[in-house]
Amino acid sequence: AxxxxxxxxxxxxxxxxxxxxxxxxxxxxxxYGLFWYKQPSSGEMIFLIxxxxxxxxxxxxxxYSLNFQKARKSANLVISASQLGDSAMYFCAMSDGSSNxxxxxxxxxxxxxxKP
Amino acid sequence: AAGVIxxxxxxxxxxxxxxxxxxxxxxxxxxxxxxxxxxxxxPQFLISFYEKMQSxxxxxxxxFSAQQFSDYHSELNMSSLELGDSxxxxxxxxxxxxxxxxxxxxxxxLTVT
Numbered sequence: 253a254x255x256x257x258x259x260x261x262x263x264x265x266x267x268x269x270x271x272x273x274x275x276x277x278x279x280x281x282x283x284y285g286l287f288w289y290k291q292p293s294s295g296e297m298i299f300l301i302x303x304x305x306x307x308x309x310x311x312x313x314x315x316y317s318l319n320f321q322k323a324r325k326s327a328n329l330v331i332s333a334s335q336l337g338d339s340a341m342y343f344c345a346m347s348d349g350s351s352n353x354x355x356x357x358x359x360x361x362x363x364x365x366x367k368p
Numbered sequence: 369a370a371g372v373i374x375x376x377x378x379x380x381x382x383x384x385x386x387x388x389x390x391x392x393x394x395x396x397x398x399x400x401x402x403x404x405x406x407x408x409x410x411p412q413f414l415i416s417f418y419e420k421m422q423s424x425x426x427x428x429x430x431x432f433s434a435q436q437f438s439d440y441h442s443e444l445n446m447s448s449l450e451l452g453d454s455x456x457x458x459x460x461x462x463x464x465x466x467x468x469x470x471x472x473x474x475x476x477x478l479t480v481t
Contacts (some may be wrong), residue, residue: 285466285468287470289472295456295474295475295477296472296473296474296475297411297458297460297472297475298472299469299470299471299472302468302469304468343410343411347470348424351424352465352466353416353418353423353424353465354399354401354416354462354464354465354466354467354470355401355413355416355424355426356401356403356411356413356460356470357413358410358411358412359410360410361410
């Protein structure tokens with residue numbers, strides 16, 4: 253069965269510094285997708301970035317980049333130049349490649365607090 | 369840009385009542401997913417639709433049913449509500465089942481008293 257693990261329940265970072273949020277996954281599928289979402293205290297789920305299992309380059313979207321290490325089964329999110337508005341819960345998720353339905357399996361989440 | 373629309377945003381129901389949650393996907397998105405997020409938990413997949421047909425089913429109670437209509441909007445029907453059904457219910461949509469982006473709506477916060 254597929255599984256996503258986020259081992260950092262909470263993280264602190266100083267404003268303007270970079271931070272890495274860890275995510276490891278377990279799957280026997282060859283084809284899968286990895287997603288990161290941000291959930292502020294208001295509750296909405298904001299899509300940040302996607303990495304496909306066959307993508308050779310690490311995905312980047314503005315200040316967000318995904319450090320994809322396939323052999324280690326890790327998909328860490330790097331946020332550069334942290335801002336106060338980055339304070340939120342961050343979820344790593346994986347799409348189920350075997351079922352090809354696109355449903356997502358989520359990790360437990362990491363709460364990030366940015367300090368001024 | 370258009371986003372996923374969910375209604376209502378908040379809903380308060382009593383035990384044993386029924387509730388209907390609606391979802392309007394992003395235009396041209398033909399795949400809809402429903403997720404349930406309990407307090408302090410990660411979202412859990414309930415059910416999905418592709419081209420108006422159910423494509424996958426997760427841990428959805430038998431008391432819940434859902435469908436996708438001809439205009440691609442979807443409804444989640446919940447009957448005999450229990451206290452444990454209190455949660456944030458998300459609808460998400462994507463261009464297709466293998467899409468590289470899956471966008472979530474703002475969620476419906478259901479409180480069962």
